[in-house]
Amino acid sequence: xxxxxxxxxxxxxxxxxxxxxxxxxxxxxxxxxxxxxxxxxxxxxxxxxxxxxxxxxxxxxxxxxxxxxxxxxxxxxxxxxxxxxxxxxxxxxxxxxxxxxxxxxxxxxxxxxxxxxxxxxxxxxxxxxxxxxxxxxxxxxxxxxxxxxxxxxxxxxxxxxxxxxxxxxxxxxxxxxxxxxxxxxxxxxxxxxxxxxxxxxxxxxxxxxxxxxxxxxxxxxxxxxxxxxxxxxxxxxxxxxxxxxxxxxxxxxxxxxxxxxxxxxxxxxxxxxxxxxxxxxxxxxxxxxxxxxxxxxxxxxxxxxxxxxxxxxxxxxxxxxxxxxxxxxxxxxxxxxxxxxxxxxxxxxxxxxxxxxxxxxxxxxxxxxxxxxxxxxxxxxxxxxxxxxxxxxxxxxxxxxxxxxxxxxxxxxxxxxxxxxxxxxxxxxxxxxxxxxxxxxxxxxxxxxxxxxxxxxx
Ligand code: ARG
Numbered sequence: 012x013x014x015x016x017x018x019x020x021x022x023x024x025x026x027x028x029x030x031x032x033x034x035x036x037x038x039x040x041x042x043x044x045x046x047x048x049x050x051x052x053x054x055x056x057x058x059x060x061x062x063x064x065x066x067x068x069x070x071x072x073x074x075x076x077x078x079x080x081x082x083x084x085x086x087x088x089x090x091x092x093x094x095x096x097x098x099x100x101x102x103x104x105x106x107x108x109x110x111x112x113x114x115x116x117x118x119x120x121x122x123x124x125x126x127x128x129x130x131x132x133x134x135x136x137x138x139x140x141x142x143x144x145x146x147x148x149x150x151x152x153x154x155x156x157x158x159x160x161x162x163x164x165x166x167x168x169x170x171x172x173x174x175x176x177x178x179x180x181x182x183x184x185x186x187x188x189x190x191x192x193x194x195x196x197x198x199x200x201x202x203x204x205x206x207x208x209x210x211x212x213x214x215x216x217x218x219x220x221x222x223x224x225x226x227x228x229x230x231x232x233x234x235x236x237x238x239x240x241x242x243x244x245x246x247x248x249x250x251x252x253x254x255x256x257x258x259x260x261x262x263x264x265x266x267x268x269x270x271x272x273x274x275x276x277x278x279x280x281x282x283x284x285x286x287x288x289x290x291x292x293x294x295x296x297x298x299x300x301x302x303x304x305x306x307x308x309x310x311x312x313x314x315x316x317x318x319x320x321x322x323x324x325x326x327x328x329x330x331x332x333x334x335x336x337x338x339x340x341x342x343x344x345x346x347x348x349x350x351x352x353x354x355x356x357x358x359x360x361x362x363x364x365x366x367x368x369x370x371x372x373x374x375x376x377x378x379x380x381x382x383x384x385x386x387x388x389x390x391x392x393x394x395x396x397x398x399x400x401x402x403x404x405x406x407x408x409x410x411x412x413x414x415x416x417x418x419x420x421x422x423x424x425x426x427x428x429x430x431x432x433x434x435x436x437x438x439x440x441x442x443x444x445x446x447x448x449x450x451x452x453x454x455x456x457x458x459x460x461x462x463x464x465x466x467x468x469x
Pocket of ligand 1: 121329334
């Protein structure tokens with residue numbers, strides 16, 4: 012049989028394989044709420060402008076509300092033959108209210124309809140992401156407050172560099188997730204224009220009011236160019252780019268959790284709730300949630316690249332290629348939501364092994380920079396010379412198998428005569444951390460003021 016929507020010029024129906032490659036209902040059914048909201052706003056506007064009668068508008072509204080209930084109660088029969096969510100709903104509307112259903116699509120195309128539905132969905136998803144990131148940031152602020160004075164080794168090249176506080180390290184992630192949240196908010200701002208009324212690509216001859224439907228659907232304003240409106244998917248790309256960057260931050264953190272929770276580091280212990288065991292090795296407690304967060308980043312990044320690649324060769328305006336936008340976005344959204352939720356749980360539950368951190372912070376001559384700084388400050392050496400002198404002290408400590416602060420004063424004085432007893436005051440990790448009071452530095456008071464700054468911006 013030929014198609015109920017466009018059967019006029021067709022003599023026969025599609026091949027089975029055509030239906031299979033063409034149908035999007037298996038995934039775009041997710042857009043039912045947005046589709047119905049768009050149709051309600053459109054029908055109300057058509058009636059206000061005298062394009063359809065108020066009786067037809069009421070029948071359409073009644074029918075759409077019935078359909079919404081049917082879908083939400085799982086009673087709706089989705090059909091692949093009807094291709095997508097738009098035609099599934101319209102066909103059911105015709106069953107329910109008869110010929111009036113055929114007036115709903117006046118001054119509208121599936122091209123502006125799908126652009127509308129998808130924008131509405133992405134906008135809501137961005138709002139959910141904003142909330143989720145805020146919850147994650149809260150969890151970090153809480154833990155950072157507890158550990159503003161907990162000393163750990165800071166790393167570069169994953170080699171001990173200088174001691175920092177665990178609170179400071181956690182606050183580094185707050186900055187990242189804070190930027191992610193602001194990218195999410197920027198994306199909402201740019202996306203906040205209604206596509207409805209762009210029609211197929213050229214606009215319409217009917218006297219529609221796009222400002223009315225934009226306002227009814229809570230958009231700031233209608234889009235300005237109808238060709239762009241049905242061609243544009245950069246709101247989806249921006250969601251995916253934002254999601255990829257956030258996922259990349261989550262992945263780095265996940266990687267650190269994997270490292271920190273090894274018996275060799277023993278900086279943190281994951282709660283049982285966020286670990287798994289081994290079916291063979293009874294001693295194991297594995298950081299699977301962190302590993303999966305790290306892996307989902309690959310999926311999310313893949314979605315971004317997939318959609319960029321779909322879009323890059325498309326001439327204006329609509330091409331069916333663009334139907335491939337949705338699965339990428341849905342999959343990335345689900346992965347990101349899960350990742351943020353799992354990470355929030357892991358951070359909230361994380362047991363911090365302060366003693367192991369403290370012990371590691373004291374190894375690897377992590378206060379060597381403090382010795383060099385002392386030589387600059389107290390003995391007036393140029394920094395480059397102080398660096399060299401300190402390097403010799405480090406070599407000596409290595410030779411003796413001890414720490415810098417274990418070196419006897421006369422051994423240090425043999426390296427540079429100006430060194431006095433006072434130097435031992437700067438060689439402890441606590442002294443090192445406390446001295447780094449520069450704005451944004453690791454000293455506990457700096458960390459506390461970073462936390463306070465963020466608390467005001469939650
Ligand atoms: N299912 C389609 C999509 O997701 C809806 C738009 C179809 N428009 C068209 N001209 N075939 O893109």
